[in-house]
Amino acid sequence: MSGRDEYYNKAKQQGYRSRSAYKLQQIDDTADLIAPSDTVIDLGAAPGGWLQVAAERADGGRVVGVDRQRIESIDGVETVRGDLTEESTQAEIAERVGKADLVLSDMAPNMTGEYELDHARSIHLARQALDVARTILTPGGDLVVKAFDGRDLDDLEADIEDEFEYVRTVRPDASRDESSELFLVGKGRMTAPVAVDDELTVEITDTGDEDDGIAKVDDYTLFVSDAEEGETVEVRIEGVKPRFGFAERID
Numbered sequence: 001m002s003g004r005d006e007y008y009n010k011a012k013q014q015g016y017r018s019r020s021a022y023k024l025q026q027i028d029d030t031a032d033l034i035a036p037s038d039t040v041i042d043l044g045a046a047p048g049g050w051l052q053v054a055a056e057r058a059d060g061g062r063v064v065g066v067d068r069q070r071i072e073s074i075d076g077v078e079t080v081r082g083d084l085t086e087e088s089t090q091a092e093i094a095e096r097v098g099k100a101d102l103v104l105s106d107m108a109p110n111m112t113g114e115y116e117l118d119h120a121r122s123i124h125l126a127r128q129a130l131d132v133a134r135t136i137l138t139p140g141g142d143l144v145v146k147a148f149d150g151r152d153l154d155d156l157e158a159d160i161e162d163e164f165e166y167v168r169t170v171r172p173d174a175s176r177d178e179s180s181e182l183f184l185v186g187k188g189r190m191t192a193p194v195a196v197d198d199e200l201t202v203e204i205t206d207t208g209d210e211d212d213g214i215a216k217v218d219d220y221t222l223f224v225s226d227a228e229e230g231e232t233v234e235v236r237i238e239g240v241k242p243r244f245g246f247a248e249r250i251d
C-alpha cells in the first residue's frame with residue numbers, strides 16, 4: 001500500500017478531515033510545539049485536519065483557523081474566512097486573536113505544474129505567515145510554515161532564523177513521497193531590542209549568579225562579563241536569546 005493510501009484511509013477511519021492531520025501530528029511529535037492551553041492560529045486551515053489535531057493537543061486553549069475557503073465548524077475552534085495575502089485579513093487576525101503561542105501555515109498555492117512558479121508562490125505564502133507571526137507571536141512562541149523546496153528557500157530560512165532561536169526543517173513521513181514540500185519550524189521567537197554585534201553603553205544595575213553584571217535595555221536583561229554594579233560600560237552583544245542576552249565589555 002502506498003503512503004498516500006495508508007494516511008488517506010487512516011484519516012477516514014479516525015475521523016480526520018484530511019490526511020494532512022498526520023503531518024501536523026508528526027511535526028509536533030518531532031518539534032514539541034503544541035501544549036495544553038496554548039493559543040494556536042492555523043493559516044490555510046481548510047478543510048480542518050490540522051485544526052482537529054491542534055484542538056486535541058491545545059486542550060483548554062484557543063484554536064483559530066483561517067482560510068479563503070469556508071471551514072465547516074469544528075467544536076472549540078474559531079474560524080476566519082479571508083485571503084492571507086490581503087492586509088485586511090492580517091489585520092482582522094491581529095484584532096481577533098491578539099497574541100498567539102504558535103502560528104501554523106499549511107498554505108499552498110493553486111498548483112500550475114510549473115516547478116519554479118509553484119515554488120515562488122509557496123515562498124510568498126510562507127512569507128505572509130511570517131508576517132502574521134511577527135505581529136501576533138508572543139516572545140518564545142513558535143512558527144511552522146510549509147514551503148516547496150527550491151532556490152528561494154535558503155533566504156526564507158535565513159529570515160526566520162534572524163527572528164527565532166533556531167530553525168529546523170521537518171519532512172513528515174505523511175507528506176507524499178514525490179512531494180517537494182517541507183516545513184520550516186522556527187522555535188522561540190526572539191523579541192530582543194538588541195542584535196548580535198550591536199555596540200552600546202549600558203549601566204550595570206545588578207550582579208548575576210555567576211558574578212557577571214546585569215544591565216537592562218528596556219525590559220530586556222543583558223549579562224555583561226567582568227562588569228560590576230554601579231559601572232557604566234561600553235559593550236558588544238555576543239549572544240541573543242528571546243528573554244536575555246550576553247555582552248562583552250569593549251571599553
Ligand SMILES: C[S@@+](CC[C@H](N)C(=O)[O-])C[C@H]1O[C@@H](n2cnc3c(N)ncnc32)[C@H](O)[C@@H]1O
Binds near residue numbers: 018047066083125
Ligand atoms: C493543503 S491545504 C491545508 C490543509 C489543512 N492543513 C488541513 O489539515 O486540512 C492548503 C490551504 O491553503 C489555503 N490557502 C492558499 N492560499 C491562501 C491564501 N492566500 N489565503 C488563505 N488561505 C489560502 C487553501 O485554500 C487551502 O485550503
